Amino acid sequence: xxxxxxxxxxxxxxxxxxxxxxxxxxxxxxxxxxxxxxxxxxxxxxxxxxxxxxxxxxxxxxxxxxxxxxxxxxxxxxxxxxxxxxxxxxxxxxxxxxxxxxxxxxxxxxxxxxxxxxxxxxxxxxxxxxxxxxxxxxxxxxxxxxxxxxxxxxxxxxxxxxxxxxxxxxxxxxxxxxxxxxxxxxxxxxxxxxxxxxxxxxxxxxxxxxxxxxxxxxxxxxxxxxxxxxxxxxxxxxxxxxxxxxxxxxxxxxxxxxxxxxxxxxxxxxxxxxxxxxxxxxxxxxxxxxxxx
Amino acid sequence: xxxxxxxxxxxxxxxxxxxxxxxxxxxxxxxxxxxxxxxxxxxxxxxxxxxxxxxxxxxxxxxxxxxxxxxxxxxxxxxxxxxxxxxxxxxxxxxxxxxxxxxxxxxxxxxxxxxxxxxxxxxxxxxxxxxxxxxxxxxxxxxxxxxxxxxxxxxxxxx
Numbered sequence: 309x310x311x312x313x314x315x316x317x318x319x320x321x322x323x324x325x326x327x328x329x330x331x332x333x334x335x336x337x338x339x340x341x342x343x344x345x346x347x348x349x350x351x352x353x354x355x356x357x358x359x360x361x362x363x364x365x366x367x368x369x370x371x372x373x374x375x376x377x378x379x380x381x382x383x384x385x386x387x388x389x390x391x392x393x394x395x396x397x398x399x400x401x402x403x404x405x406x407x408x409x410x411x412x413x414x415x416x417x418x419x420x421x422x423x424x425x426x427x428x429x430x431x432x433x434x435x436x437x438x439x440x441x442x443x444x445x446x447x448x449x450x451x452x453x454x455x456x457x458x459x460x461x462x463x464x465x466x467x468x469x470x471x472x473x474x475x476x477x478x479x480x481x482x483x484x485x486x487x488x489x490x491x492x493x494x495x496x497x498x499x500x501x502x503x504x505x506x507x508x509x510x511x512x513x514x515x516x517x518x519x520x521x522x523x524x525x526x527x528x529x530x531x532x533x534x535x536x537x538x539x540x541x542x543x544x545x546x547x548x549x550x551x552x553x554x555x556x557x558x559x560x561x562x563x564x565x566x567x568x569x570x571x572x573x574x575x576x577x578x579x580x581x582x583x584x585x586x587x588x589x590x591x592x593x594x595x596x597x598x599x600x601x
Numbered sequence: 602x603x604x605x606x607x608x609x610x611x612x613x614x615x616x617x618x619x620x621x622x623x624x625x626x627x628x629x630x631x632x633x634x635x636x637x638x639x640x641x642x643x644x645x646x647x648x649x650x651x652x653x654x655x656x657x658x659x660x661x662x663x664x665x666x667x668x669x670x671x672x673x674x675x676x677x678x679x680x681x682x683x684x685x686x687x688x689x690x691x692x693x694x695x696x697x698x699x700x701x702x703x704x705x706x707x708x709x710x711x712x713x714x715x716x717x718x719x720x721x722x723x724x725x726x727x728x729x730x731x732x733x734x735x736x737x738x739x740x741x742x743x744x745x746x747x748x749x750x751x752x753x754x755x756x757x758x759x760x
Contacts, residue, residue, distance in 0.1 A: 310641045310642075313620070314618065314620055315619060315620060316619065317602065317619035317665050340663075343661060344643060344658075347662075364666060412646075412731025413656075413731055414657060414732075415661075415731060417656060418657055418658075418661070418662070498730045499731060
């Protein structure tokens with residue numbers, strides 16, 4: 309039987325209350341939402357928090373809404389809501405594509421976007437999705453809020469910019485015209501972690517790539533942000549030759565390890581193929597949007 | 602700590618350690634052993650119960666997190682000797698062999714039909730993709746859920 313080590317439990321009634329508890333209890337306290345990342349770690353005793361602060365009652369942190377020139381997603385929003393959201397599907401289709409292949413529908417009823425991002429597992433899909441979409445994370449602490457770009461969010465394996473006494477409260481996705489996006493994943497079986505996954509987003513302007521976001525899951529110690537590929541794409545007209553160059557960068561700039569999911573050269577090959585496929589579909593999506601408008 | 606959870610409409614209270622998982626609470630406190638404890642890693646789906654009508658894996662949910670929520674287990678499906686249509690479907694279509702996965706499959710199927718009364722085969726397969734049948738009787742399980750959907754549609758029409 310797998311049983312977590314003993315801990316004290318409290319149920320939060322407000323975001324301020326969570327922050328006060330985290331500050332009072334110190335580094336031994338952890339926030340629990342869906343629990344589908346943290347509880348398995350606790351059952352294996354890889355995580356042994358002394359205190360758990362349950363935020364499932366904080367329904368004010370569960371929303372997906374358009375506000376100004378952003379889509380804002382509350383940290384407690386569950387995978388199933390991300391999958392169903394028409395607003396997200398319209399502006400950032402890569403969310404729905406990723407959600408279809410994250411775990412299984414029953415797990416998706418519990419797991420949350422905040423939990424996924426804070427778990428910061430390199431093989432986790434939403435981290436690469438949010439990196440490609442140029443998302444920003446809103447982190448609240450005792451002295452107020454700060455907004456951190458995804459490129460500064462993941463500090464290492466299972467390590468994020470969310471510090472002691474702080475809570476991730478919101479994800480913000482900037483809305484810009486000419487957007488297209490896609491997520492590609494290869495897994496051993498339905499609902500498994502990725503062997504490799506690639507997320508791509510582009511913003512076209514007059515037939516040229518104004519900006520791009522590309523990120524990879526499961527091929528390094530943390531989510532791989534392909535900034536060199538993004539640099540290459542900016543200002544250029546999309547073409548198969550350009551996609552192939554991005555594939556080469558993806559293959560070179562990731563750092564996979566050999567494991568039960570495959571050897572290094574296979575994963576580098578997948579990184580190249582999947583980033584090209586995601587990028588190609590992201591561009592097609594953006595062009596389709598342009599012709600509709 | 603003292604926890605009160607509504608299971609199949611009845612409030613069950615007990616002083617438990619916060620680390621107790623929902624699956625063990627259900628099996629030990631009211632003694633409802635229909636919910637099976639399988640892989641313990643949220644992969645197999647044998648432990649699926651409904652929490653406020655939505656299927657969840659009770660091996661990856663703490664019992665304390667369920668206070669104030671409605672839990673439904675496989676024991677709630679049959680009412681006064683009358684089987685739920687999904688149970689009838691499993692019977693009609695021979696959708697169980699060893700039966701270990703059946704409680705989770707039934708609850709997952711019940712939740713699917715509550716949300717989507719006329720699912721396609723692909724939707725059925727997607728819904729049960731978090732449930733593993735090691736006898737590999739998936740074809741009959743999909744058929745049973747289809748049977749239950751058709752039966753419920755026919756019954757509704759009659760009424």
